[in-house]
Amino acid sequence: MKKIFILGSTGSIGTNTLDVIRNYPDRFKVETLTVNSNIELLEKQIKEFNPSLVVVRNEKSAEQLKRSLGNSIEVLSGDKGLIEATRRNNYDILVSALVGFAGLAPTIEGIKLSKRIALANKETLVVAGELITALCKECNSELVPVDSEHSAIFQCLVGEKSPEVKKLILTASGGPFLHHSSESLKNVSVAEALNHPNWKMGSKVTIDSASMMNKGLEVIEAQWLFGIEKEKIEVVVHPQSIVHSMVEFIDGSIKAQMGLPDMRLPIQYALSYPERLCGYLPQTKLPEIRDLSFFEPDYKKFECLKLAYQAIECGGTAPCILNAANEIAVGKFLEGSIRFLQIPEIIKKALNAIENHRGPDINTIFDCDRQTREFASKLS
């Protein structure tokens, strides 16, 4: 029986994780749940899964929840509560499913306790890949990816030897704007950008998918997760999202992992690895899907993807700047204060303006993140 800590239990990954746990009550037990402010859904989750501890980041919502629950369960609050909870040694697997940079600090606490990290928060590796992978090694903590692409690669690598890997091939759906012209991207609406053809995800990730920044962040993540140079990571557009990603080996053989687009599969694998659990998920029938297609990505149209490769090239805090500027820009786009193509513009300005620090320690990364956010917030 594995005890599970979910960072971000009311988000898309969080609720899907709880659905997996619901189906394997003999294998997994919810120990801790954390939310930002959605205490209405959290109360339902508490009733069903009976955790021993919950954290509500928003202080007001935390107070409200305490009043509602009385003394039946321990409630912590704020970023301090989040850190305190992750430091308790009462869980086996930390599902790191906060959105954005906020996931970094609590994930580090899980690593320090040598826990398995089921990593859905890609920013952890994007902004602090070098530090995090070194810390994992030092603390003997295991990072198992939850992203469908990285889970696919992780699965394709089972039983294979890393020196025999020639290339990682990340598939990208291409998002809602795959067939739009560069020109028509200028005036797309928030609703259009949120209308992902295959995946139901949170709004930040969905916008990143539309701009293909999501794939850029995944390239950076893959670099650290699998210890491989960026030259060996390729992106291929695959609109059906059935092939979740591939590995090419030195002998020319390619292995792919496939399935219907359903986050519960990689989540379940991250919890059960190295075992596979008998599935309750819908079956993938290739003759019903019929066609799988593959294209080169259009780096000119999807400038964010190009910027991500450039950030890896620059190294140091460049990926942190890229990520922070993107988070701010996506927020602005979602609230309607900038247009879609201003997202890469803001990122470019930040990459040019903010100083790049080589081999940053964790404080430098936090400083860089804050500084970039301040800078990007002022742009429009």
Next chain:
Amino acid sequence: MKKIFILGSTGSIGTNTLDVIRNYPDRFKVETLTVNSNIELLEKQIKEFNPSLVVVRNEKSAEQLKRSLGNSIEVLSGDKGLIEATRRNNYDILVSALVGFAGLAPTIEGIKLSKRIALANKETLVVAGELITALCKECNSELVPVDSEHSAIFQCLVGEKSPEVKKLILTASGGPFLHHSSESLKNVSVAEALNHPNWKMGSKVTIDSASMMNKGLEVIEAQWLFGIEKEKIEVVVHPQSIVHSMVEFIDGSIKAQMGLPDMRLPIQYALSYPERLCGYLPQTKLPEIRDLSFFEPDYKKFECLKLAYQAIECGGTAPCILNAANEIAVGKFLEGSIRFLQIPEIIKKALNAIENHRGPDINTIFDCDRQTREFASKLS
């Protein structure tokens, strides 16, 4: 340095195996070559690869070769010579690449010597799967498949646990008649049947591809090779022959192995496993291939495939009868004495007429094979 014995060095698998060896002179050394009667090509192979022993099955050709070579190399002849050569303990890997039932007896000798068998001769497992897998276990001999489909499955299973396998999915190109109507199959010519869209193979296998008997034999082979029930082996038509086969696991995840249709890749893997060798083979570029498609096979049109499933269902010597009748029927079709759709007719008649023996020993299998051939030869 692995010493290689090639059973059938002038056939399609044999020459491809020599091409692999040509590219890794530091890893593989040709020890023994055997041919049926093509001594012209054999002489060239002797010059290039300098084996210590050759076998020519046809006695006349063997005499001719001896006269030509003098005492420079040992030449054995006939089926007796074949068995004698495989019994010598001077090789590490036996590449079993004879066509048809003839491959069985010498392959057994390799197994008895605990050699690795790079198995291209599917009939070995089709007619004697139960016996052969038991013998491999007893003699600690390793069967590594060379067929692209079985190699794909073998690769997908690396690092995975067999109880977690839900299904093997064998892909089939569908051959040259994929889009023909059942009606138009009646009058196809030998040349049309030999015109395979993707693979260059020997004529027997190419006709089996056109009738989809090849896939039927592969289902039987897979059953023994991977110790899995026929209900868990599925056939999917995939005209591009890029996905060589797949494994579905109990959690719903599917792994596929892909590559351009080139037999040198699975041959090389069978020789180098568990290592992968740095490839000299052309790279697979999915964006250039663009589309992969998948269909259910048409069991009505391709009756041979249905007959193969029926033979597994019957068990005992039924697969042996199926195989022998098919070999005779394909021979007749190639020489122009029957039409294409008479192939399944002859097989059906043999399956109905020849007695099925349960749990056959090797002599029963040889008897059944001979009896079926006699019976089928008389049909037209």
